[in-house]
Amino acid sequence: MSRTRCVCILGVPLNDERGYVAKALELHDWSQCVLSAGSNIFVLPYGEVSEAQRQAFDEQLTHNDHFLQRGLSALLNYPGLITIADMPPGPSPALKALTGLADLHLIPLLADSASMSTLAHVEKQRLTGAALNHKHGHYFVINQSDSRRQVSRDVTSLMEEKLGRATAWRDPS
Template sequence: MPLICVASPKGGVGKTTFAAGLAFALQRLGLPVTVIDFDVQNALRLHFAAALGDPRGYVAHAEQSDWQRLALQTSGGIGLLPYGTVGEAQRLRFEARLAETPRFLEEALRGILSIPRMVVLADTPPGPSPVLNALNAIADIRIAVLLADAASVSLLPQIEQGLFYMPQATRSPLPVLYIINQVDRRRRLSADTTEFMRARLQGALLGLVHRDEALAEALASQQSIFAFDPGSAAAHDLDTIARRLGELLGDLEPHAFSVHRHRAERPIPHG
């Protein structure tokens, strides 16, 4: 079933918080969800109330052919594959295998993706990486998270020209989709930059997430934003994005690794 890659060319854009919030939002639509943390910082687990000292993760056992057995079940019912606590040598071996064995990742995820209606969300480290290249090759939906600031605007050509998610290496029928995160319309620069990016991205813009302290407060209380403050702006934004994604997921063919889609890219429906 669908594999969604969440990435960004730069750090500090709130990508992991967005990925976690999106997981909860998709679950609220009745979809089973598994999240995978591909970032050595191992921070995604904190959004799902994992213990700070829990060293478990899939990277230490990545040689197993089926990572479905390594998934942890969170209290909220979302499956979680944390990166785990590993040494530098293990990290380098894992990244080398991703780069040198093209089918390694798709074989490892085969079991999880074969679960009916399962949505798998992959959170990646910032910038180019071996895991981004591996995910780009097999993801159904590729999301780029940016901020409403000048630095993100300067990165748009890099993404649009295929220098981040490489178009020649992907099998997805969809173009790269964008999230503008931490939008603050009270600030002139943020508001103006948001409107510029909306006009430029048009149908490729998946949605906006407004700056909302409730997200940080929900994390501190170890709750989802929907449990902590369901009426918050962030909860509304994430729900809207999840519903739009739900429409896209319903239109995708089932995930089939070796006979994946070969038709031309098509635009996403306008919301």
């Protein structure tokens, strides 16, 4: 007898293709695409999209200053709701569009040499072309700091020294 195992992220099965991006151009309120993922946790998944849909979405993010605000308005105005946007690393039209809406930015960095270049991009405002946040600022989470590895210790120490109070959390692995 075979059993199928469901792999989930925040309670949403990985094989669930629903999302807001495929419908973003036709819907004015993306909250219709929110999925419940358990007790008081809701997810607005990106969803499965064609290349043409992704390009059209990115085009709107790039050229329509109110596109994201319009789609997320119902969610952003919900009292007491904390919204976390999980973005891919590096510059993107979505990151640039979200920057003006965010109250705070948390930037996860690994305790490795590659993350040092990400840090340089943030400092030189290369992620969005401007400061990341004018409201409550931005903070860094140093993730997977392995005290057994010299390079990890060195990078963690350098980041903590360089970032000072902007370090929100250091997660030892």
